[in-house]
Amino acid sequence: MNLPVHLKTPTRAPVYALVGNPNCGKSTLFNGLTGLKQKVGNYPGVTVERKIGTAYSQHGQPMTLIDLPGTYSLAARSPDEAVTRDVLLGSRDDTQMPDRIVCIIDASNLERNLYLVNQIFDLGRPVILVVNMMDLATAAGLQIRIDRLEKDLGIPVIAAQASKGVGLIELKLTMSRVDLPLPKHRWDVPAAISASVAELQASLQNNDGKPPLIARAEALLLLTDQNPVRVAGSQPLSDRTSVILDQWEKRWNADGTDWSGSLVAARYDAIGILTANTVLQQETHGMRQSRLDRIDGIVTHEVWGWTVLGAIMSALFLSIFTLAELPMGLIESSVSALADWVKSQMAAGELRDLITDGAIAGVGGVVIFLPQILILFFFIGLLESTGYMARAAFIMDRLMNRVGLNGKSFIPLLSSYACAIPGIMATRTIEDPKDRLVTILVAPFMSCSARLPVYLLMIAALVPSGEVPIFTKVGLMLLMYGLGTCGAFGFAWLFKRTLLRGEPPPMIMELPPYRMPRIKDVFMQMIERGSLFLKRAGTIVLAISIVLWALTAYPNAGESATPAEQVAQSFAGQAGHAIEPIIKPLGFNWEIGIGLISSFAAREVFVSATSVVFNVEEDEENTAPLLQALRSATWPDGRPLFTPLVCLTLMVFYVFAMQCISTVAVVRRETNSWRWPLFQIGYQTGFAWLLCLVIYQSGTALGF
């Protein structure tokens, strides 16, 4: 019983937490320690990524490693940080409290990194300190005395360069040790607030049931920030503790004590003493530093900054459309080959149709976008790991600020021009939950690549080629992209003023030094995010594809019916008829209605759906027969259906309406409820209808 805590050996495999500031190389270290033995998911109830891996000790014993979201402080200000705090304080039921903690810090930036370490020492757990990026520190002229750090802190300190694997073996050896010492933790709680720490600690022990050291650590965090962020799974404070906290605050506010400031200052004072003994600033050659500063000067320059941003984005979109073409073709042909194979193996019948036309075709329609999605994930990962992402946010902040967002919403919105799915998944870097939600809500307005086939078909129907100059067509296309962009910013502005009212979020962001990205890490992240998307959207997409298929296949018109007749009398056809009164004011008839309904699978399905409806043999390469059919389509009274005005209205409808089940599925996952995706379907489609009504009715009145 008298054994010191640190000598007690856990009987099971020890659980380690990996903690550090953002941009300190934590993910690289985690990948290096665990290899491919990782499980990625979500913490229940919050959209915070949960990464748990297994590393093996030198003796082959498994060790569990939890990669906690990066944070500057345990006084949490975002859902990610709240999870890090809760796991470390052992207050999440879904995650075991770590036995030991590996802190990773950036050697070139010791003071700020040590602030988090100082807070972690409060927890009274064995800590291993990894001083990463030793090369950068050396380049900056900093000499860090690891031995002295070890002596002053009383814990193992490992010099590392995670990107090159330096220090990994030493770390594994240390992690394998049965005994790990507790840190020598010298810092003085300011006298003015020490009484409050004791009182809060006592209350947290007695009323919230916390162990003594954890109670003290939590008391100190509450005094740093009295309103920390809590998420699903966080434990609320007991009433008694809240009352004590409020009383102290009132007293200090009255006598002018800056309690939070003095607490932070006291930690930095302790860090100052530590670094004075362990860090030597030498003459810098400054070569590397000045070169990087020059790059930064260009990248954020008022002329060149935009040029660089424009060039990178053009390269991104160019590669999405060119590189994705080949794999998309391959996926398309293998999906149809699979469907043909199933057809050849099974007897004709409804089950076969369900499998081939429903499940395979439906899922194939989503998987076909996977190459684009993966390329986008790759680029986003590359931009993040080089440090350029922060610069793009820096120069875009002013513009985003005008609609009440901050620079971090820029990349997610931009990605949505290719596909809203990676865009929405990339919003996880936005800390403020309201901002993140606003960005998710408006992202689908950006014209994604699935809308292109619809625009192309409608533009071709609208302006017969050969008769009008090419730039009329290009102009129309740009108009659609512009409309979507204005819609996104307009609604972001509106939401920030009404539904999700809030101060514009502050733009506090570190501009990390430029780094060569580790392609392996970027690839791993890309695969991880891609499979996450497939796992999350897969089931919903499969279910809805089958429903959509059933809508066109039933009731069965019989063997002799043509596909067009079948569709016309199916549920989808009936639905088309049923919604005709609603869409007639927009100039759309029931046949277009079928196209709109089918588009919920994915927007580009409109083209194939209208081919079926108008009884045209589907042919991707040659849309001339379809165009011919569209031009000769009429209302029952003989008026032409696809007038130029209708084509234009239809395009506008596709710009604004929410018609993509994969996006709905991803929004459902990212917001953790059906509320927001349903709202999104409602407001986007409602707005699309309203706008189209205005366009069609005023166009008709003007005689078009």
Added chain:
Amino acid sequence: MSDTVPLSKLSVGSSAVLREYPKSGTAFLRLREMGMLPGTRLTLVRTAPMGDPIEIKVRGYNLTLRKSEADHVIVEPESAA
């Protein structure tokens, strides 16, 4: 003691010592935890192309914040000499 100015008025490239800092406000809490304390030395590195936000160097790393926050942070510029 020379005159103090808000951080947002500091000229690009010049260094200053932080003197006065707001006691409350979420943004200021976080900035303080990231090392902006009275007595801390910082340098204004640049402003974004449209004048806002600004980029400063503090405790060896680069940090960006908006002018609306920088207005409330009072610094004492180091003499150019």
